Amino acid sequence: MFRSPDRFWILLLVLFVNQGNAGPAKQAGYYGHGKTASAEEIAGWDIDIRPDGMGLPPGNGSVEEGEYLYEDKCAECHGSFGEGVDQYPSLAGGNGTLTDVRPHRTVGSYWPHTSTLWDYIHRAMPYTQPESLADDEVYAIVAYVLYLNDLVDDDFVLSPENFTSIELPNKPNFVSDGRPDVKNIRCMEDCRDPASIEILSMVERTAPKAGQDSSASSGTTDAADAIAVYQQACAICHEKGIGGAPIPGEKNLWTKRIANGMETMVKHAIEGFQGAQGMMLPKGGFSHLSDDEVTSVVHYMVEKSQ
Numbered sequence: 001m002f003r004s005p006d007r008f009w010i011l012l013l014v015l016f017v018n019q020g021n022a023g024p025a026k027q028a029g030y031y032g033h034g035k036t037a038s039a040e041e042i043a044g045w046d047i048d049i050r051p052d053g054m055g056l057p058p059g060n061g062s063v064e065e066g067e068y069l070y071e072d073k074c075a076e077c078h079g080s081f082g083e084g085v086d087q088y089p090s091l092a093g094g095n096g097t098l099t100d101v102r103p104h105r106t107v108g109s110y111w112p113h114t115s116t117l118w119d120y121i122h123r124a125m126p127y128t129q130p131e132s133l134a135d136d137e138v139y140a141i142v143a144y145v146l147y148l149n150d151l152v153d154d155d156f157v158l159s160p161e162n163f164t165s166i167e168l169p170n171k172p173n174f175v176s177d178g179r180p181d182v183k184n185i186r187c188m189e190d191c192r193d194p195a196s197i198e199i200l201s202m203v204e205r206t207a208p209k210a211g212q213d214s215s216a217s218s219g220t221t222d223a224a225d226a227i228a229v230y231q232q233a234c235a236i237c238h239e240k241g242i243g244g245a246p247i248p249g250e251k252n253l254w255t256k257r258i259a260n261g262m263e264t265m266v267k268h269a270i271e272g273f274q275g276a277q278g279m280m281l282p283k284g285g286f287s288h289l290s291d292d293e294v295t296s297v298v299h300y301m302v303e304k305s306q
């Protein structure tokens with residue numbers, strides 16, 4: 001790299017001198033690097049819009065204005081009716097297809113919040129000129145995309161005042177994940193032997209067996225299978241009672257539930273429910289499990305708890 005050793009030393013010297021010059025001018029900031037971001041700089045990044053409308057700038061835009069803007073800036077890719085040109089995504093249609101083999105997910109059929117639409121268009125569209133739209137233009141185009149999805153009338157004007165009154169049809173199908181955050185503090189003394197700690201993986205799910213369609217509720221699952229499914233899909237909460245999950249074998253936690261009948265418990269386990277203790281997600285969040293599998297696990301859990 002260096003043709004002669006001399007050059008190396010000269011370079012080092014230069015570096016050294018330069019360092020000396022930069023010297024003690026210690027920068028502000030938490031770690032001694034960089035500088036505190038100005039309010040203006042933060043505002044440049046802080047552009048997200050929340051479902052409750054927080055973050056929306058003042059302004060408004062009508063479906064009518066939106067139509068012109070959309071034709072001009074969006075239709076070449078997304079189609080005049082939001083149908084999508086070639087491989088570009090469609091922005092309308094697809095209602096009622098979410099349970100199909102090939103669901104057609106669009107703003108109207110799939111998205112939960114109008115705020116995402118505002119944020120996405122403002123942040124990322126048009127594809128080749130992101131963040132080029134004025135706030136009023138974003139309001140108008142969002143209003144027009146809502147109109148294309150039959151969610152507002154043609155004389156509608158979107159503004160922060162009426163923003164949250166628009167509910168996208170698929171919103172109820174988004175549920176919050178009741179699994180607890182893990183914020184354990186690192187152990188520094190008298191810690192458990194790592195070898196004694198069992199790590200349960202959420203990723204290792206029960207794979208459907210060869211030749212068996214896991215979604216079809218055919219046939220029965222034997223006890224060994226039930227235990228395996230329990231270990232992989234249910235133990236993560238139920239074994240230690242995380243988030244209020246009743247622990248199999250702790251009889252007092254089950255008396256009331258058993259009194260409600262097996263049918264109710266199975267229904268709760270398959271469909272999910274919000275109880276007094278916490279939230280049981282449908283099939284514990286493992287939607288690929290068949291109803292039969294879940295049913296046999298409930299039988300196993302209840303048998304242990306009687």
Ligand code: HEC
Pocket residue numbers: 070073074075076077078088089090091105106107117120121125126127128141
């Ligand atoms: C040059 C082509 C092009 C133009 C013009 C364009 N888009 Fe897009 N748009 C895309 C592509 C490509 C994606 C998918 C991006 C991705 O998934 O990363 C997209 C995604 C979207 C999505 C999300 C769709 C979904 O279901 O995920 C919305 C909403 C959207 N665009 C709205 C607009 C609006 C409104 C305009 C006009 C202001 C616009 N786009 C202009 C190409 C374009």
Ligand code: HEC
Pocket residue numbers: 178179230233234235236237238242243244245246257260264265266268269273274275276277278279280281283284285286289294297298301
């Ligand atoms: C993410 C945590 C979590 C997972 C995973 C989970 N459960 Fe639950 N489960 C709960 C909680 C919390 C409750 C108690 C809810 C209440 O009563 O407030 C519960 C309650 C139940 C009940 C009692 C129902 C009733 O009617 O009282 C059954 C049965 C059950 N779960 C079965 C299962 C099965 C089977 C699995 C695995 C396929 C599973 N759970 C996975 C959290 C979980």
